[in-house]
Amino acid sequence: MRHARMCYDAVIFDNDGVLTRPTATTVHREAVRAAFSEFGVEPTTEGVDSVIHGSFARVQRICEIHDVDYEAFWPRREANAAAAQAAAIERGEKTLYDDVSVLSDLDRTMGVVSNNQHETVETILDAFELRDQFEVAYGRSPTVEGYRNRKPSPHYLERAIDELDAESVLYVGDSNVDVLAATRAGADSAFIRRPHRDDYQLAANPTYEVESLDDVVAIC
Template sequence: MTVVLFDMDGVILEGPRTDPQVYADAADTALAELDVDPTPRQRRDFRDHAHERIRTHCDDLGIDPARFWELKEHYASGGTHDRLRSGERGTYDDIDAIREVGERTPIGLVTNNRQETAEFVAEYAGFDFDVVRGRDPTFEGYERRKPDPYYIEDALADLGAAEGIYVGDSPKDITAGRAAGLETAFLRRPHNRKRSVNATHDLESLTEILSLVESSDSP
């Protein structure tokens, strides 16, 4: 039986990534909770993801870098969820195909996005994934993002599987899926229409996944 793992941003959620303003707002909220007043330059760095600069600024301000990062990730998830609830960010029209695939074979969600958001999206969209894996809210968790296959391999271990298909919309997805020993499916969306990627399969829609599963399961 073929396991199918799906990326989230650009596959389920419209657009390839979290809006930078979400991270800016999350950093500001985390700093306010920690009761510190950074310089404008420090604040710009806190809104970004450069770990070494963030660690240095945290030391200068007398706050725990790990706690700041955890708070920033948490508030970024909250901002993302609010944008989904309000309709500011939508889902693609073809995602019902994921439910059809799930009726045939184990499915999972594996994303560079945060674990908290991955779990929210799975519930929000009504998907019954067998495994949901996003990044951990730590510096180390952030560094394990694709193209590192860490989270894909972790999901496969949870499923007790070694073979399957990883569906993504970026070259990093394809690199990570291949490194984890999976077939890869590159999904064409408006933001990646002209990219050239060496994936096992090239898809115009999620509706094509079911035929891949059926062909993989054929003797």
């Protein structure tokens, strides 16, 4: 764990892989299939996975193959993704990490900035009774522009920092895009190596590498 600035005005957290366990691929696939079904389309698993993991150009291509207007498709994809994840939370399949409880000991202004849908972030804050802990919370808007503004763009992170009026910020994430977004926003970063990141290769250097949220509390 590399030490740098030890006092921060605010600590902002990614959601999936940091606060909550990542959403299962089956849930994401269910959401994409449900969205295409509204247009009378049954895509292949390869096509579905291209929508989940591919670039937006790939999403457009899959829509073109099935003669679906991608600008009409995308809001339905986002709505179905939010609904599918809400159902996974209700079924107890998408849960908090146990160490989230230590954040009650963190005497700093806190926020959430996620690449997930804003509606999903709101659902998580309510379902797990976290709303009072975070001053701001941003997920991506359910639009093409919202998707383009996801990390590694610093767009939503910068909005959160501005809203918090914070000068020194630590952003906690579990991916290269989190580290890069923090750097672009002028924030320090803490990469948390959860079990699903055991073999993950960092392409950028975070300010810190930690194993748990306990380590984040210790930093601050």
